[in-house]
Amino acid sequence: MTKRVFRQLVFYALLLAVWIVVARLRIWPPYMVPSPRGVYESLRAGFSDHSFWIAIVVSMKRIAIGYAISVAIGIVLGLLLASSNFLEETLGGLLLSLQSLPSICWLPMAVLWFGLSEKAILFVVVMGSVLSVTIAMESGRKQMPKIYGLAGRNLGANGIKLFFYVLFPASLPYVVSGLKQGWAFAWRSLIAGEMIFVTLGLGQLLMTGRDLNDMSQVVAVMILIVVLGYAVDGLLFKTVERRLQDKWGLSPAT
Amino acid sequence: MMILTFNGSATAVVSGREKGLPLFGGHDARSKRKVWVRNVTLSYPASKGGRLVALDGIDLQVRSGEFLCMVGPSGCGKSTLLHIITGLHRPTSGDVLIDDSVVGGPSPNRILIFQELGLFPWLTVADNVEFGLKMAGVSRSERKDKAAHYLKMVHLSHFGDNYIHQLSGGMRQRVALARALATEPEVLLMDEPFAALDAQTRDLLHDELERIWAETGRTIIFVTHNVREAARLGDRVMVFTFRPGRIKKEFLVDLPRPRQIEDSAVAGMARDILEELRTEINRSLEQEYSAK
DSSP: OHHHHHHHHHHHHHHHHHHHHHHHHTSSOTTTSOOHHHHHHHHHHHHHTTHHHHHHHHHHHHHHHHHHHHHHHHHHHHHHHHHOHHHIIIIIHHHHHHTTSOGGGGHHHHHHHHOSSHHHHHHHHHHHHHHHHHHHHHHHHHHSOHHHHHHHHHTTOOHHHHIIIIIHHHHHHHHHHHHHHHHHHHHHHHHHHHHHTOSSSHHHHHHHHHHTTOHHHHHHHHHHHHHHHHHIIIIIIHHHHHHHHHHHTOOOOO | OEEEOOOOSTTOOOOOOOTTSOOSSOOOTTSOEEEEEEEEEEEEEOTTSSEEEEEEEEEEEEETTOEEEEEOOTTSSHHHHHHHHHTSSOOSEEEEEETTEEOOSOOTTEEEEBTTBOOOTTSBHHHHHHHHHHHTTOOHHHHHHHHHHHHHHTTOGGGTTSBGGGSOHHHHHHHHHHHHHHTOOSEEEEESTTTTSOHHHHHHHHHHHHHHHHHHOOEEEEEESOHHHHHHHOSEEEEEOSSSBOEEEEEEOOOOSSOOTTOHHHHHHHHHHHHHHHHHHHHHHHHHHHHO
16 A cells, blocks of 8 residues: 555656656747646645635536536436336437537537526536436446345335335445446536636636636646546545445445 | 145135234134135246246135245245235236235235345344334334344344344344334245255254244244255145146144254154155156156
8 A cells, every 4th residue: 555655656756857857948838838836836826816716616516516416317317217118218218329429519509598607507517417327327226136126115115215215225336336427527517618608617717727828827727627526536436435335245346 | 743635725724823822832723814825826928939837826825823834846936926925926817815805015014035135235234124114104213112122032132233244144034034023014924034044043043933933923934945944844834836836735734832953753744745845846857858
């Protein structure tokens, strides 16, 4: 474990060193290859004038709302698809084909429907992630051993109770990776949407950097996006996964 | 010891027990009919056309408080019959009556302990036991009390906060039993529950099941392929034929309780049952080979 951390430290130190050398050599102008110091200054300035904080809060709020809507719709839709052959053959096929559509393609439609508003960006986020949540839920429901449903019904659970107390928790280990993937899609859709039109948010900061020819800010915001995405993935989803594995007695994923 | 040949009629009342009467040793023909499987047939469309008959005209009655065992070669449809009695599976024809009313679907009044148990891994042991009560809308405090009571009955009082995967096979069996008992079902159905356990654990659980049955007065229908286990536990043992599943013969096990699996009388009974079963297995094997 410590050996691994050590290797990673060495790797990032080397990466940074190469970056410093390349920037110092001035092969390319700073507006094409910024120096690490420039990026650091951008980060510091961004956080000290609160513009980065505001962008983070706005983006996180958008993704929280959008993702929550996605999960709610995706779970219901996935369960419906799993419970009906007819729906699976018809609607299921349509959803699978729609998944090949990059989420940003929903943007023109969103703008025409909702204007340049918060709703439009939420629409793009939802459309970007709801399909993968739906498909994950459907396959999770199908992979789940039938015995849980039978035992639940025998013990008096039916309808909404059967779903809440049995089918949903029983399928969680099978859907958690799908939920994670849905989050990743939502994050990408959000940033893409913000880059194109919406005020505030990380995507917009990125575009501001471009408009000002400020490559340092562009890289700084990119780093921010990576760190935030990785943090949610690593902290939130890994924790949920680990807790599930502990409860169920599944061996931790290696 | 007496052996009755099953005659398929509704009058084949051979044993039983009424609540309140001494549970160990002795049958009382006056006790009420609890379960009536009335002329149940189950068939599937076969791959080569026609229909595959899994259960053929099963007609049996179980008295209130009786311990009935069913044995048969694998594939005779005894597990399916339990699903039908539970209400989780519909027969092609015929019906199941509990206290003379027709079963329409599953009910916590008849709990099936599955071969794979079906314990919920996302719940603690206590929450598993409370599950049926929670579904029935029983208050939290009453649920806790009942769960504690039944966990104590199966000697798992200290394991309420554990998760299922932390328990041994025998302990999981006990949780399944406690969960089934907690809803206080009148009929308990058990599908080869002890098949995967080692012999010592199984013997211990036989003793406990017999004790719990005596304490609670439940009607038990117990499926097994172990004739010794059937003779050890049952008031009556039904032998099933291989595909299509029919009731071939029934044995009345008129031996005093508590019994031990080593008892010579139990062994003698098991031998008789096995003889009946073995000719059946041979016959079905011949059938299988000649079909190819």
